Amino acid sequence: MERLPASIHQLDTMHLGRAEIICCYLIRGSVNILIDPGPTVVLPALAEALATHGLTFADIGAIMLTHIHLDHGGAAGTLLARYPQMTLYVHERAVPHLVDPSKLINSATRIYGEQMDVLWGEFLAVPAERIVSLNGGEPLHIGDQHFTVIAAPGHAIHHLIYIHAATRVAFVGDMAGIRMPGYRYVRPATPPPDIDLEAWDETLQTLRHHHPTAMCLTHYGAVFDSEAHLQALHAANWRWAELVRSWMVAGIDVAEQLRLLTAQATADMGAEATELGISAYQKGASITMSLQGLTRYWSKRLPPTP
Numbered sequence: 477m478e479r480l481p482a483s484i485h486q487l488d489t490m491h492l493g494r495a496e497i498i499c500c501y502l503i504r505g506s507v508n509i510l511i512d513p514g515p516t517v518v519l520p521a522l523a524e525a526l527a528t529h530g531l532t533f534a535d536i537g538a539i540m541l542t543h544i545h546l547d548h549g550g551a552a553g554t555l556l557a558r559y560p561q562m563t564l565y566v567h568e569r570a571v572p573h574l575v576d577p578s579k580l581i582n583s584a585t586r587i588y589g590e591q592m593d594v595l596w597g598e599f600l601a602v603p604a605e606r607i608v609s610l611n612g613g614e615p616l617h618i619g620d621q622h623f624t625v626i627a628a629p630g631h632a633i634h635h636l637i638y639i640h641a642a643t644r645v646a647f648v649g650d651m652a653g654i655r656m657p658g659y660r661y662v663r664p665a666t667p668p669p670d671i672d673l674e675a676w677d678e679t680l681q682t683l684r685h686h687h688p689t690a691m692c693l694t695h696y697g698a699v700f701d702s703e704a705h706l707q708a709l710h711a712a713n714w715r716w717a718e719l720v721r722s723w724m725v726a727g728i729d730v731a732e733q734l735r736l737l738t739a740q741a742t743a744d745m746g747a748e749a750t751e752l753g754i755s756a757y758q759k760g761a762s763i764t765m766s767l768q769g770l771t772r773y774w775s776k777r778l779p780p781t782p
């Protein structure tokens with residue numbers, strides 16, 4: 477069976493008590509690295525997962541974020557506040573939202589309301605001097621580990637992909653969509669506010685050219701059939717996008733669009749659409765959010781309705 481190189485580990489953050497929803501990655505080296513620690517509510521479970529490797533947060537020198545959506549980077553500020561040895565690596569465009577997260581917290585609160593604390597927990601500001609900002613294209617060295625950094629717009633404008641140079645393992649965040657362990661189905665993750673399908677296509681092409689030996693997804697785990705997976709995602713992104721566009725043009729209301737897209741998602745899953753499968757994928761990326769993102773994408777591109 478294919479598996480990750482010995483220095484790279486999946487840590488299950490047990491989000492809301494459920495296994496295999498949000499994956500954090502540990503890279504062991506002269507500096508130990510966590511990629512996408514998840515939201516603040518998972519920190520106790522993440523500490524337990526680290527302990528199975530004989531580590532504590534005090535042994536972690538670097539936090540790398542693929543992007544700052546709460547399910548990926550929500551814990552960054554809390555970790556940096558508690559552990560002075562940690563440095564944060566993130567896209568330059570995300571830095572203002574980490575230094576002053578008020579805008580990000582406000583828009584998330586509009587979406588999640590009362591559920592904010594339960595789903596994600598606190599989101600603390602990060603002092604600018606603790607952040608290394610990245611643009612993509614630059615080589616990145618953290619201790620004895622080397623990475624190629626790829627600017628990866630599509631899911632979010634500030635998304636990065638990190639390729640571990642020694643192993644060509646790619647840390648893709650949500651840019652390779654959602655695929656749960658043991659499933660073949662690849663689901664789009666297209667939340668607001670800044671999904672960009674054309675940019676997404678270009679990012680996938682760039683990723684392909686690096687021939688990753690594995691892609692490490694946040695939702696959930698490593699996949700090894702990168703080429704087939706990326707082709708499936710590309711097709712799924714555009715299939716959903718075209719459906720939503722056609723529904724918008726036809727003037728179908730939002731509740732009905734959600735019903736149709738949910739039915740489409742179940743149909744796309746085929747035999748994998750078990751109760752367990754459907755709920756796992758829904759927790760990885762909600763269909764409601766993906767519909768909102770696609771609606772927003774098209775509302776900027778379609779001619780206004782008369």
Ligand SMILES: [Zn+2]
Nearest residue numbers: 545547650694
């Ligand atoms: Zn995510």
